[in-house]
Amino acid sequence: MLNAITITQIYVPDQDEALDFYVGKLGFEVTNDMQFGPMRWLTVALPGQPDRAILLEKPGPPSMSEETAATVRELISKGAAGGHLFFQCDDAYKTHAELKAKGVEITEEPVDQPYGIDFGLRDPFGNHLRIAQMKLG
């Protein structure tokens, strides 16, 4: 049987800018950064959880044509390319304040929900992220 989720992929139009955001602002660490011909295999993970990575994939050849890549980039910029990521933190209000101070684009302020306190944000490209402080039990 399957026993773990190891890598989850999202599209980012610019991998260096993605690193500035995911590493520089959200606190991820680079777990792989390898060039395979035209493709840069770039993964990041949270400190202490290296076996659960996010692949930051740039849409483009050879996996898709330039024309298709342009369509994918347009969808990302409309917030319509999927790419939803859900994270957990210890203190939602504190994390929210820290990210806001770093200029991160908040889409929903922290809300106390039945399952925890969570808020929404976007990465620089339009991908949607949520961060939650989960309630116990």
Added chain:
Amino acid sequence: MSRAVEESNRRLLRARDAMDRRYAEPLDVPTLARIAHVSEAHFIRTFRATFGETPNRYLQRRRVERAMFLLRTGERSVTDICMDVGFASLGTFSRVFRDIVGEPPSVYRRRGPLAPVPSCFAMAWLRPSSFGEAPGE
């Protein structure tokens, strides 16, 4: 050309996110156009071309979606909920709600309580679609 479209989309998405976040405020087109860094006429036209409906209709659907949520998760009166979600008059709220949902708020409320889910999911799931119908004024 494509980059310019992406840049425009991203700015429009920022204005759309502002509607999702600040729906309870009296948001007007000048405010939203400023967020998107475009003129008011250009904002309405490009928003509609990008997202398939006018900014006003999008904001109405966001407010109605929040009202649908509140009607089924608490005990607040219809009048209070109308004000909570950003409508200035009960008459407008009732008309827009009925127009979009197909039944009045008090009848919708009788469908009973909702299961707890992340608010972004509730937003996507409850939000009444206006695609394929006559766009709002």
